[in-house]
Amino acid sequence: MDRVTGRSPSTGGVHDLAPWAIAALAGASLAVFTVGWAGGTLGAGVSGHGWHTPPFALSTATRLTGEGPGAVWPGTPAAAVYGGMIALLAVIALPAALVVRLLVERAGRTKGLAGRRELAGMCPKGIEARARELRPSLEGRERLHPDETGNLLGDLDPKGPELRSSHEDVELDLMAPRAGKSTGIAVPRVLRAQGAVLLTSNKSDVYAVTRAERAKAGRVWTFDPQGIAHTERAMWWNLLGDCETIEGARRLAGHFVASVNDDAAKKDFWISAAQNTLTALFLAAARRGASVADLLGWLADPADRTPVDLLRDAGLMAMAEQLQGTVRGAVETRDGIYETARQTVSCLLDPEILAWVTPDPYLPEFRPDRHVVGTDTLYLLSKDGGGSAAGVIAGLADATMRAGVVAAERMGGRLDPPLTAVLDEAANVCRISDLPDLYSHFGSRGINVVTLLQSYRQGARVWGEVGMDALWSAATVKLLGAGLDDADFVQKISTLVGQHDVKTPSLSRSKEGTSRSYSYRQESILPPDRIRALPKGTALLLATGVRPALIRLRPWYKEPGADTISAQAKAESEAITARAAARAVGGVRLEKRSRWERDAAPA
Numbered sequence: 001m002d003r004v005t006g007r008s009p010s011t012g013g014v015h016d017l018a019p020w021a022i023a024a025l026a027g028a029s030l031a032v033f034t035v036g037w038a039g040g041t042l043g044a045g046v047s048g049h050g051w052h053t054p055p056f057a058l059s060t061a062t063r064l065t066g067e068g069p070g071a072v073w074p075g076t077p078a079a080a081v082y083g084g085m086i087a088l089l090a091v092i093a094l095p096a097a098l099v100v101r102l103l104v105e106r107a108g109r110t111k112g113l114a115g116r117r118e119l120a121g122m123c124p125k126g127i128e129a130r131a132r133e134l135r136p137s138l139e140g141r142e143r144l145h146p147d148e149t150g151n152l153l154g155d156l157d158p159k160g161p162e163l164r165s166s167h168e169d170v171e172l173d174l175m176a177p178r179a180g181k182s183t184g185i186a187v188p189r190v191l192r193a194q195g196a197v198l199l200t201s202n203k204s205d206v207y208a209v210t211r212a213e214r215a216k217a218g219r220v221w222t223f224d225p226q227g228i229a230h231t232e233r234a235m236w237w238n239l240l241g242d243c244e245t246i247e248g249a250r251r252l253a254g255h256f257v258a259s260v261n262d263d264a265a266k267k268d269f270w271i272s273a274a275q276n277t278l279t280a281l282f283l284a285a286a287r288r289g290a291s292v293a294d295l296l297g298w299l300a301d302p303a304d305r306t307p308v309d310l311l312r313d314a315g316l317m318a319m320a321e322q323l324q325g326t327v328r329g330a331v332e333t334r335d336g337i338y339e340t341a342r343q344t345v346s347c348l349l350d351p352e353i354l355a356w357v358t359p360d361p362y363l364p365e366f367r368p369d370r371h372v373v374g375t376d377t378l379y380l381l382s383k384d385g386g387g388s389a390a391g392v393i394a395g396l397a398d399a400t401m402r403a404g405v406v407a408a409e410r411m412g413g414r415l416d417p418p419l420t421a422v423l424d425e426a427a428n429v430c431r432i433s434d435l436p437d438l439y440s441h442f443g444s445r446g447i448n449v450v451t452l453l454q455s456y457r458q459g460a461r462v463w464g465e466v467g468m469d470a471l472w473s474a475a476t477v478k479l480l481g482a483g484l485d486d487a488d489f490v491q492k493i494s495t496l497v498g499q500h501d502v503k504t505p506s507l508s509r510s511k512e513g514t515s516r517s518y519s520y521r522q523e524s525i526l527p528p529d530r531i532r533a534l535p536k537g538t539a540l541l542l543a544t545g546v547r548p549a550l551i552r553l554r555p556w557y558k559e560p561g562a563d564t565i566s567a568q569a570k571a572e573s574e575a576i577t578a579r580a581a582a583r584a585v586g587g588v589r590l591e592k593r594s595r596w597e598r599d600a601a602p603a
Contacts, residue, residue: 033061035089040064040073043084049076112498112525114547119156122163122543124149130166134446135416147192151420151448153479154184154551157538163551165477165543167418170443171450172475173539176483180537181452182206184553185479186424189450190214190377191556191565195417197377198400200393200430202384204229204576206422209556211379212568218375221366223396225353225389228381230579237366239357239392240295242399243286246279246319251398253278256344256391258431258462273326274340280323281341284310292357296348302327302338347389357392368396368403372419384428394430397423401438401447408445415446423451427462436467439474451475456489478542481553482534490528493540497526497548 037056045051054060054072063071069081120126124146131149132138138148146152150164151171165171175181182205190197190210197214199206207222207229214220224231242248257275284307285295298307308327311320326337348354359365371378380397382389404419421442423430432438435451442449451471453459460468472478484490499522506517526548531540541549557566 035092036061036064036085039085039088040069040076040081041084042088043080043082044073044076046084047076047080049073049080112547114541114549116156116161118547119163119543119549122150122153122165122546123161124164127164127166134167134414137416148194148417151450152188152192152554153477153541154539154553157550157552162554163541163549165448167446167448168414168443169476169543170439170448170474171477171479172471173450173452173479173481174454174456174484175452175479175481175539176454176485178536179482180539180553180555181424181481183555183557184537185450186422186452187556188554188559189420189422193217193420194375195415196372196374196404196419198380198397198419198421199378199424200380200382200397200422200426201424202228202382202429203425204381204573206424207379207381208572208576209565209569210377211572213565214377218377221371221376221378222381223356223366223379223393224381225350225356225392226381226383227352227580227583228383229379229576230583233355234363235366236355236360236363237357237396238359239292239395240282240286242402243282246283246316249282249286250275250279252282252395254433255394255398255431258433259347259388259391259394260344270336270340273337274344277323277326277337277341278344280311280319281307283316283319284308284314284323287311287314287316291359292348292354296345299338299342299345302334344391347391353389353392366396368400369407371400372404372407372415375417380430382429384425388429390429390431394432397421397430398432401442401449404447405441405445408447413445418446418448421447421449423449426451427453427458431462433463436463436470436474439471440476443476455484455486457486476544479539479551480531480534480542481539482536484532484534487528490531493531494524494526494528496542497524497531497540499524 037054037060041051041053052073060072069076069078073081116123121130127150128144131144135148138144146162146164150166151169153163153165155162173181173185182203186199186201186206187209190199190206191213196218199210201207211220211222221235222229222231223235223237224233239252243252253275256278257271261271281295281298284290284298285292288310290310294306298304305324305327308320308324311317311323326334328334348357366378378396378400380393382393384390401419401421404415404421408415426432426435439449456468456472459471462468463471480493484493502521502523504519504521506519508515508517526540534540537553537555539551539553541551543549556562
């Protein structure tokens with residue numbers, strides 16, 4: 001505001017800019033004349049008409065514009081003169097264009113975020129050096145494929161380079177639905193994996209895109225008890241295989257309990273008692289070779305003393321006494337505990353689900369210990385909500401990753417090549433209750449885990465606030481994508497990103513003249529509204545020890561070879577549709593047959 005007139009500083013702005021405009025016009029004219037003068041001389045000399053330099057004066061410019069190049073460089077063809085001018089202009093323009101491009105890129109980059117220098121350890125050279133330290137199998141090789149060096153995250157915004165996480169990083173990604181989790185993270189991570197792969201999902205999209213390519217790397221195991229991809233059962237897994245120890249039985253029981261408990265941090269009496277009872281039953285069945293069907297029978301009849309006797313025969317007296325105490329307790333309490341336990345494993349009452357965890361002599365058994373040291377792929381597909389096989393899915397995923405830990409210890413501490421575990425929809429179909437505690441341990445063993453959630457609050461609902469905070473802290477790489485609508489969480493992220501100084505000019509006028517002053521204020525580098533409005537396909541990268549950065553995800557369909565993969569995905573999707581239609585027709589036929597048998601039965 002003008003101190004004298006009270007008018008806006010913009011008043012009289014034309015007069016303030018006039019001297020600058022005159023100076024700019026004079027500078028541009030001088031630059032054009034210099035290029036013409038030097039370029040014309042260059043053209044004349046190169047064409048063999050002598051290196052006669054005309055005077056660097058206004059008169060030369062007048063003659064050149066009025067009479068043409070022949071008056072300044074006599075005897076020299078005009079084409080040679082103009083050619084020299086164009087050549088000199090090109091020599092000057094190319095570096096200038098590069099400088100302008102760099103300035104534009106720097107201006108377009110959000111100030112205060114990490115750049116190429118801060119992220120050098122995640123750039124190609126830095127990540128390759130780290131990979132050679134972590135993977136002994138790469139020793140002695142001069143050239144490495146980029147996928148051997150680390151896990152692709154995306155390109156630094158706006159112009160790169162590509163950034164990768166190392167093989168000891170564990171990742172947590174928060175993005176809203178349809179923000180690029182599958183196309184930009186899950187699918188590329190599965191396609192680029194160098195070792196064994198584990199994927200959990202409640203949809204068939206990632207399976208359809210990646211199955212054909214992963215079949216080229218090794219065997220594809222599809223655990224699909226609820227018909228997400230409508231695949232025929234071609235495997236079975238021993239549900240009780242790791243339950244011969246109390247720890248293994250308790251972990252499996254915990255997976256089934258977590259599948260029905262909305263908050264793992266809040267376990268009431270019935271949930272805790274049901275987990276203890278399931279632990280005892282799993283242990284009894286595993287120690288004496290009983291089947292899962294036998295275990296369901298014990299749950300249906302609390303008075304059955306078989307599991308107590310089996311525990312005693314196995315020498316587990318304390319566990320047997322505890323189970324017997326539950327059975328002999330007050331009827332109301334006993335029935336409540338057993339009913340809660342029955343609800344947690346209710347998915348096993350479905351014969352189609354039970355078949356996948358029952359030994360079958362005609363089908364191969366999936367062995368987690370063998371899977372983690374190869375290049376096979378395991379797809380774990382399940383519906384979410386009531387009746388889902390989430391407990392079974394979590395149990396198999398946990399068994400596979402723990403088998404990876406054991407294999408890593410045998411290899412000297414780290415899997416090589418690493419195991420890639422993509423826990424998509426982890427909060428719905430893969431509720432491993434102690435995942436936050438295991439996260440950092442997985443990274444040190446060469447198990448590259450990436451957990452995909454729709455929001456921070458979704459994770460807090462499963463693992464509790466304390467558990468989700470632990471998972472957040474343990475993840476060495478975090479990607480926050482589009483559509484994060486939790487105001488409190490987004491505000492915390494804005495605070496983590498930090499603030500930067502903003503220079504603000506002010507103009508004042510007085511009788512003595514015009515003066516300009518500057519003041520500084522702090523603003524958020526990324527305000528909450530901007531974090532919430534991140535475009536689809538971009539993400540905020542939070543890596544340990546580095547300032548936050550913006551990256552652009554690289555969807556699989558924009559990568560080389562996408563046409564072939566797209567054709568394979570289309571064929572797989574059509575096959576899934578055909579299998580679904582055949583299953584629906586089969587179900588209708590079976591229902592009609594059942595009705596006919598019922599109607600034909602004698603009264």
